[in-house]
Amino acid sequence: MTTDDGKEHKISPQQASVIKMLLTTDKVKPDVKRAFTKDVQQADTLGMLLQAPNQDEMVRAFLKKYNPESVEKSAYA
Numbered sequence: 001m002t003t004d005d006g007k008e009h010k011i012s013p014q015q016a017s018v019i020k021m022l023l024t025t026d027k028v029k030p031d032v033k034r035a036f037t038k039d040v041q042q043a044d045t046l047g048m049l050l051q052a053p054n055q056d057e058m059v060r061a062f063l064k065k066y067n068p069e070s071v072e073k074s075a076y077a
Helices: 013-024 030-039 042-048 057-064
Strands: none
Touching: 013 030, 013 042, 013 057, 030 042, 030 057, 042 057
C-alpha cells in the first residue's frame, strides 16, 4: 500500500480489516472519523497502526491518538 505522501507499507488482511472497521464504525464521532480518514492516508499514522503487534493494540493506538480521555491514564503521569 502506498500512502499519499509516497511511502510504501505492507499491510495484512487483518490489519486492513481493523482499519476499515475504524473508518466505518458508528461508535466514532464524525469529526474524529474525518480526521482519521485524512491522517491514515499519511505514512506516520498508518505506520503507527501497522506497528501494533495485534488487532487490540491497533485499536488502543487509535484510541490513544484520537480519544485520549478514553484511554486509561497512569497514576504516574
